[in-house]
Amino acid sequence: MRANGASPQAVAFARMLSAQRGFFGYAQHVDAGRYGPIARVATLGSGISTYASGYYAGPNLELTSTEDDRYDARLHLARSPVFRALRAAHPQATLWEQSSPVSELRRPGGGQRFVSVRPIVDGCHACKLLGAAQVGYDFDAAGRFVSTVLLDVRAGEVAWFKPRPLSPAAGAVAAPNDFSVLRATGIDPAHVWMSVRQLRDAGLEVAGGGRIAVRVPLLSGRGCEFSPTSSLPGVGVMFTNGRATRFDVTTREIPTDRGIRVGDSVATLIKVYRTLRATRDIYIHGGTDYEFAPGPPFERYRLTFITDGKRVLAVYGGRLPEVRYVEHCF
Numbered sequence: 001m002r003a004n005g006a007s008p009q010a011v012a013f014a015r016m017l018s019a020q021r022g023f024f025g026y027a028q029h030v031d032a033g034r035y036g037p038i039a040r041v042a043t044l045g046s047g048i049s050t051y052a053s054g055y056y057a058g059p060n061l062e063l064t065s066t067e068d069d070r071y072d073a074r075l076h077l078a079r080s081p082v083f084r085a086l087r088a089a090h091p092q093a094t095l096w097e098q099s100s101p102v103s104e105l106r107r108p109g110g111g112q113r114f115v116s117v118r119p120i121v122d123g124c125h126a127c128k129l130l131g132a133a134q135v136g137y138d139f140d141a142a143g144r145f146v147s148t149v150l151l152d153v154r155a156g157e158v159a160w161f162k163p164r165p166l167s168p169a170a171g172a173v174a175a176p177n178d179f180s181v182l183r184a185t186g187i188d189p190a191h192v193w194m195s196v197r198q199l200r201d202a203g204l205e206v207a208g209g210g211r212i213a214v215r216v217p218l219l220s221g222r223g224c225e226f227s228p229t230s231s232l233p234g235v236g237v238m239f240t241n242g243r244a245t246r247f248d249v250t251t252r253e254i255p256t257d258r259g260i261r262v263g264d265s266v267a268t269l270i271k272v273y274r275t276l277r278a279t280r281d282i283y284i285h286g287g288t289d290y291e292f293a294p295g296p297p298f299e300r301y302r303l304t305f306i307t308d309g310k311r312v313l314a315v316y317g318g319r320l321p322e323v324r325y326v327e328h329c330f
Helices: 007-023 069-075 081-089 196-201 268-273
Strands: 027-031 039-043 054-056 063-065 094-095 100-106 112-122 127-138 145-155 214-217 222-227 235-240 243-249 279-280 290-292 301-307 314-320
Touching: 007 290, 069 127, 069 145, 081 094, 081 127, 081 145, 112 145, 145 196, 268 301
Parallel strands: none
Antiparallel strands: 027 039, 039 054, 054 063, 094 112, 100 112, 112 127, 127 145, 214 222, 222 235, 235 243, 243 314, 279 290, 290 301, 301 314
């Protein structure tokens, strides 16, 4: 462990685990937590098992295992368009327990979030690799386990071997509360189709403690609601019948998944996204709105860039038709 750069605290923790638990002689390494008392123990497996697994260990030696599938129901994996597409093509597609650690982040609201990559396989751990999911394991400041959070789902083998970086050292941009980027499907780890409660569990608090600020009944009979967030200034959420359908960003702190931020030039936007649908903004003199369609399996999702013709003023990420509404719900 010392040869691999483990801290003295991590080495001491490993010795304590080995002495008191007995079965950690095969531990590959222990990473002492940077933002709280929880440490991550990575193993090479035991007995005839050869695949890696992991545990999150608190000071009282209570263990949370990445192989405990009781937590997977909280991920609501079936709500991911990527996973639904994989399951349609491969009915046995399943999220496997094996994990590969990526990083530790500050948990939105305080505490620790450990991020792991877990493979999506065609029915068994030795079956075809279909993709991967990034899963956050959240602990509060006292080291109590809170929940698992689905952060990202990607198709293809490259998703497992080259997970999306989540730390500044790996090339990502650290945004407030670790909400890293805006996508057409949401702001990691919050995403389209979450309820107010699920957004809160992900660390995104709707202003007013869950009371929606603007409520507009549509002629179609569907209820549209919009509210700013109290935990992330410059971000608002649109709801349709109680489910998030659009995320509005007016702060420069949160870039899109291709790095475009509020304040960037239209020339840079066009250079980065290239295939954009342009329409004249109905309120801003000389303004143009640009819409980006990410393509399959996200046909119903868009990124919309509001500009004054020179600079990006706001970015919306969400599903159709809500992502095209003006004045929030109109």
